[in-house]
Amino acid sequence: MPNRLAQATSPYLLQHADNPVDWWPWETDAFEEARRRDVPVFLSVGYSACHWCHVMAHESFEDDDTAAYMNEHFVSVKVDREERPDVDAVYMEAVQAATGQGGWPMSVFMTPDGEPFYFGTYFPPDARHGMASFRQVLEGVHNAWTSRRDEVGEVAGKITRDLAARELSTGDAGTPTEETQALALLQLTRDIDPASGWFKGDTKFPPSMVIEFLLRHHARAGSVAALEMAEGLCGAMARSSLYDQVGGGFHRYVLTPRAGGPLVPHFEKMLYDNALLCRVYAHLWRATGSEFARRVALETADFMVRELRTGEGGFASALDADSDDGSGRHVEGAYYVWTPEQLRDVLGDDAERAAHYFGVTAEGTFEQGASVLQLPQHEGVFGAEQVESVKRRLLAARDARPAPGRDDKVVAAWNGLAIAALAETGAYFDRPDLVEAAVGAADLLVRLHLDDRAQLARTSKDGQAGANAGVLEDYADVAEGFLALASVTGEGVWLEFAGFLLDHVLARFVDEESGALYDTASDAERLIRRPQDPTDNAAPSGWTAAAGALLSYAAQTGAEPHRTAAERALGVVKALGPRVPRFIGWGLAVAEALLDGPKEVAIVGPSLDDKATQALHRTALLGTAPGAVVAVGTPDSDELPLLAGRPLVQGEPAAYVCRNFTCDAPTTDPERLRTALHG
Numbered sequence: 209m210p211n212r213l214a215q216a217t218s219p220y221l222l223q224h225a226d227n228p229v230d231w232w233p234w235e236t237d238a239f240e241e242a243r244r245r246d247v248p249v250f251l252s253v254g255y256s257a258c259h260w261c262h263v264m265a266h267e268s269f270e271d272d273d274t275a276a277y278m279n280e281h282f283v284s285v286k287v288d289r290e291e292r293p294d295v296d297a298v299y300m301e302a303v304q305a306a307t308g309q310g311g312w313p314m315s316v317f318m319t320p321d322g323e324p325f326y327f328g329t330y331f332p333p334d335a336r337h338g339m340a341s342f343r344q345v346l347e348g349v350h351n352a353w354t355s356r357r358d359e360v361g362e363v364a365g366k367i368t369r370d371l372a373a374r375e376l377s378t379g380d381a382g383t384p385t386e387e388t389q390a391l392a393l394l395q396l397t398r399d400i401d402p403a404s405g406w407f408k409g410d411t412k413f414p415p416s417m418v419i420e421f422l423l424r425h426h427a428r429a430g431s432v433a434a435l436e437m438a439e440g441l442c443g444a445m446a447r448s449s450l451y452d453q454v455g456g457g458f459h460r461y462v463l464t465p466r467a468g469g470p471l472v473p474h475f476e477k478m479l480y481d482n483a484l485l486c487r488v489y490a491h492l493w494r495a496t497g498s499e500f501a502r503r504v505a506l507e508t509a510d511f512m513v514r515e516l517r518t519g520e521g522g523f524a525s526a527l528d529a530d531s532d533d534g535s536g537r538h539v540e541g542a543y544y545v546w547t548p549e550q551l552r553d554v555l556g557d558d559a560e561r562a563a564h565y566f567g568v569t570a571e572g573t574f575e576q577g578a579s580v581l582q583l584p585q586h587e588g589v590f591g592a593e594q595v596e597s598v599k600r601r602l603l604a605a606r607d608a609r610p611a612p613g614r615d616d617k618v619v620a621a622w623n624g625l626a627i628a629a630l631a632e633t634g635a636y637f638d639r640p641d642l643v644e645a646a647v648g649a650a651d652l653l654v655r656l657h658l659d660d661r662a663q664l665a666r667t668s669k670d671g672q673a674g675a676n677a678g679v680l681e682d683y684a685d686v687a688e689g690f691l692a693l694a695s696v697t698g699e700g701v702w703l704e705f706a707g708f709l710l711d712h713v714l715a716r717f718v719d720e721e722s723g724a725l726y727d728t729a730s731d732a733e734r735l736i737r738r739p740q741d742p743t744d745n746a747a748p749s750g751w752t753a754a755a756g757a758l759l760s761y762a763a764q765t766g767a768e769p770h771r772t773a774a775e776r777a778l779g780v781v782k783a784l785g786p787r788v789p790r791f792i793g794w795g796l797a798v799a800e801a802l803l804d805g806p807k808e809v810a811i812v813g814p815s816l817d818d819k820a821t822q823a824l825h826r827t828a829l830l831g832t833a834p835g836a837v838v839a840v841g842t843p844d845s846d847e848l849p850l851l852a853g854r855p856l857v858q859g860e861p862a863a864y865v866c867r868n869f870t871c872d873a874p875t876t877d878p879e880r881l882r883t884a885l886h887g
Contacts, residue, residue: 217669218288219615220256224265228275231286234295242283242320248353249322250282250346253289253296253314256615257460257476257526259540260330261313267333268342274333277343281350282317289314290525290619291667291676294728297739301374302367303327317349322736323364326352371737381779384799389425391786392796393434396422399790405440407790410464412471414445416484417744417793423491424800424834427886435495442492445485446504449473449573449580452544453566454602456507457482457515460529470573470582475541475612476529479516480747482508483523483625490633495832502637509633512626513645515614520656520671521648522618523626532610543612545578546602554605555598562598565590618668620657620682623649625747627689631696635829643696650693653686654705662708680717680727680750683709687757691764695838696829698816700847703764710761713754714773723776725751742780748794751777756798756835763808763837765849766869778802801835805867807885810850811840813861820876821861827878828863831885 212232213225224231232238242249252269254261268274278284289296289312296314302324304310310329317326326349331342340348352360396418401408407415422438425431445451448471450462458481462471489505492498516524533542546568551559562568566581573579590598627646634642656673657665664678664686687706694702716729727739727750742751755777762771781795789796809828813821821840828838839850846852854864854874862874863881875881 213286216288217617217667217672217674218256218291219613219617219669220254220261220288220290221286223256223262224269224286227265227269228272228279229269229284230275230279231284234285234287234292238283238285239320239322245283247282247320248325248349249318249320250278250284251287251295251299251314251316251318251324252284253287253299253316254312255288255290255526256613256617257478257528258312259474259476259529260311262528262530262538264313264330264342268331271333274343274346277346281346283320288617290615290617291674293666293679293681294732294735294739297727297741298371298735298737299324299327301737301739302371303329305370306367315345319361319364323368324736325360325364325367368736374737374740381782383775383778383802384782384785384796386429386803388782388785389429389796389799389803392421392789393425393431395786395789396437397433400437400440402440405444407441411461412450412464413461413746414450414458414481414485415441415790415793416481416488417748417797418790419488419793420491421789421793421796421800423488423495423832424797427495427832428800428804428834438492439496439498442489442501442504446489446500447583449582451504451583452477452511453581453583454544454599454606455511455515456504457511458485458508470567470580472574473541473580474529475544477511477515477527477612478746479512479523479525479619479622480625482512482516483622483629484747486512486633487625487629490629490636491832494636494830505633506637506639509630509639509642512630513642517645518616518618520618520652520668521645522652522668523623523649525615525617525619525622527614528612531612534610541574541578541580543606543609545574545580547572547578550605551602554601558594558598561590562602565595565598616669617674618652618657620653620664620666620678621685621747623653624682624685624687624689627653627686628692631689631692632829635696635826646689646693647697650690650702657686658705658708662705663712664709677729677732679729679732680713680725681747681753682750683713683717684750684753684757685748687713687761688753691757691760691837694764694848695840698825698840698848700841700845703761703848706757706761707765707767710754710758710770713758714769717750717754718773718777723773723779725754725777727751742784742795743788743791744794749792751780752792752795752798756794756801759798759801759806760835760837763806763835763850764839774798775802798835804834804836806835806837807831807833808850808866808869808871809836809838809881809885810848810854810864810866810871811838811861812843812851812854812856812864813840814856815842816840818861823878824861824863824876824881827881828885831882833885836885 213221315328318324335341422434426435459473486508493501530538531543533539568579630642630646665673666676667674687709690702690706758770758774839848860876864871
C-alpha cells in the first residue's frame with residue numbers, strides 16, 4: 209500500500225502515515241480514484257493537538273479490520289484543518305447545519321464530486337450512549353451507496369445547493385455607529401456572569417477579541433462598565449486552570465464540572481490563543497497599569513518564545529493536550545497536573561503552603577488524585593519572591609517530565625498574530641528580545657512564505673514552504689503583524705510588505721459589487737462553495753481582520769481604496785454586532801478604531817537613538833486611542849508617508865497627532881502627547 213502521507217509537511221498527516229488505512233491527502237487524484245472505483249469518499253479532518261482525533265485514530269484508524277473495510281469500500285482522505293481551513297470551513301458548515309453541532313475529528317461522507325451526504329465528528333469503536341459505532345456508520349453508508357444511490361444523490365445535491373446559496377453581503381449596511389457599539393456592550397452585559405467574571409456557559413473559551421473591543425470602547429467612550437468587564441474576564445482567566453500557573457501561557461478552554469468545583473482545562477496550547485491573549489493583557493496593563501496584567505502578558509510572551517519558537521525563527525502551531533504520564537501511557541494533562549506528594553518531592557517545607565496557594569488537594573481536582581494548578585485568592589500565603597522561587601522549582605521539575613508533542617508547522621496567520629503581540633509587548637516593557645523574536649518571525653514569513661508575486665503560502669515546516677495557498681486570515685493577520693512591527697521599529701519595509709499583502713486582499717478576496725470578503729482568493733481551488741464567514745472563531749475572522757489591517761494601512765499611508773474597503777467590510781459589524789457581539793468581537797474592536805479616526809501619530813526626531821525622540825515614541829505606543837497608528841523617523845524619511853512634511857519644532861523632536869492626515873499643532877512634550885492619546 210503506497211504511503212501517500214509520508215512526504216506531508218503537516219505533523220497531523222504524518223501522525224497517520226503508518227495507519228493501515230489507505231489514506232490520501234486532499235488532491236484531485238483522490239476524487240478521480242473514487243470515481244473510477246465508484247465508491248464514496250470518507251473525509252477525516254483534524255489537527256495534531258486534538259485529543260479526540262488521537263482517540264479515534266487509536267481506536268479505529270489503527271485497527272486492521274476497520275482499516276480493511278475502509279480500504280475496500282471508500283477512498284479515505286485525511287486533512288489537517290490548519291493547513292486547509294477552507295476545506296474545513298465548507299464541510300464544517302455542512303456538519304453544523306445537519307447535526308446542530310460540530311467539532312474535531314470531523315467525519316464526512318461525500319460523493320466523488322465532493323458533495324456531502326452524511327456527517328459526524330467522533331465515532332466510538334463500539335455503540336454507546338445512543339451513538340452508533342464507527343463500523344456501523346461505515347456499513348450503513350456503504351449499504352446506502354450501493355442500494356439507495358438515487359436517495360444519496362438527492363440528499364447530496366440538496367445539501368450542496370443549500371450551501372452554495374449561503375452568500376453573505378452586508379456592504380450596504382453602512383458603517384457601525386455609536387448605537388451599534390452601545391447595543392453590543394449591552395448584550396455582553398447580559399451574557400456575563402457577574403459572580404465568576406466569565407461569560408455564561410459550561411465550556412469557556414478565552415474571548416480575546418471581545419476583550420479587545422471592551423478595552424477600546426472604554427478608551428474611546430469612557431465606559432466604566434466595559435473596563436470592569438474586561439478586568440473581570442482577564443482576572444477570571446488568569447487565576448483559573450485555563451492559565452498555566454507555572455510555565456505561563458493559556459490552554460485551549462475549560463469546562464465547568466457538573467458537580468461544581470474548579471474549572472477543568474482541555475490542555476492543548478495553541479499559538480493563536482497565546483498570541484491574542486498576550487496582546488490583550490499587555491493592552492489591559494496599558495489601560496490600567498495593573499501589575500497582574502503585566503505579569504501575565506510577559507509570562508505568556510516568554511512561553512511562546514521558550515516553547516513554540518522553531519529553529520527557523522517562526523512559531524509552532526501548538527502543544528498537544530496529551531503526554532506520557534511516566535508509565536508509557538499517553539494521558540491528557542499529565543505534563544501539567546500535581547499531587548501533594550509531588551509538591552513535597554520538589555518543594556519540601558514549602559509544599560503545604562504551595563498546595564494551599566495553587567489549590568492542590570488530597571482528593572485532587574482533576575483525575576487520579578491529581579490537581580490542576582489555579583490561583584485562588586490566596587496571595588498572602590507567599591511573598592512575591594517566594595512565589596517566583598516556588599514556580600522556578602516546579603518548572604524545573606516539570607521540564608524533566610515527558611513533554612507534550614509539538615506541532616512544528618508554522619501557520620502564516622498565527623505567526624502574524626504572534627508578531628504583533630511580541631512587538632508591542634517588547635516595546636511596552638522594554639524587552640528588546642521580544643521585539644527581536646517578532647522580527648525573526650517576520651523575516652521567516654518574508655523569506656519562506658512570500659513568493660515573488662507577494663502571494664502567501666499558508667504553512668511551512670522545517671524550512672520548507674507548504675503547497676497550500678494562504679487564505680484571507682493569512683494575508684490579514686500577517687499584514688497586522690507587519691503594521692505593528694512598523695510602528696514599533698520605525699522600519700518602513702514592514703509597511704511596504706503589509707501593502708503588498710493588502711493589495712492582494714483588494715484584488716483577490718473582495719467582492720467589488722457588495723464589498724463582502726471571501727475566505728479564499730478568486731483564483732483558489734474551487735470547492736462546492738466559496739467559504740465566507742465574518743464571525744470570529746478561535747481567532748479573528750479573516751473578514752474583520754482584513755478590515756482592521758486595511759484601516760490601519762490607510763491611516764499610515766492615506767490610501768483611500770484601503771479605507772473604503774475597510775468601511776464597506778465593517779457593514780457586517782453594524783448588522784451583527786448588536787445581536788451576537790461575542791462572535792464578532794474583532795469587528796467591534798475595528799469599529800472602535802474607525803469611530804475614533806483612527807488617530808495617526810507621527811514622531812519626528814534627529815535619529816531613532818535620540819532620547820527625546822524615544823520618549824515621544826514610547827508615549828505614542830502607550831496611548832490607548834483605539835487602533836492608533838504610529839510612525840517614527842527623521843523628517844527626511846521617505847519610507848513612512850505619515851512623516852512627510854512633518855518637521856522638527858525649533859530643532860526639537862516633535863509629535864503630530866492627526867486624523868486623515870490632518871494634524872493638530874505638534875508638541876514636544878510627552879505629557880501633552882499622552883493626554884491627546886488617552887481621551
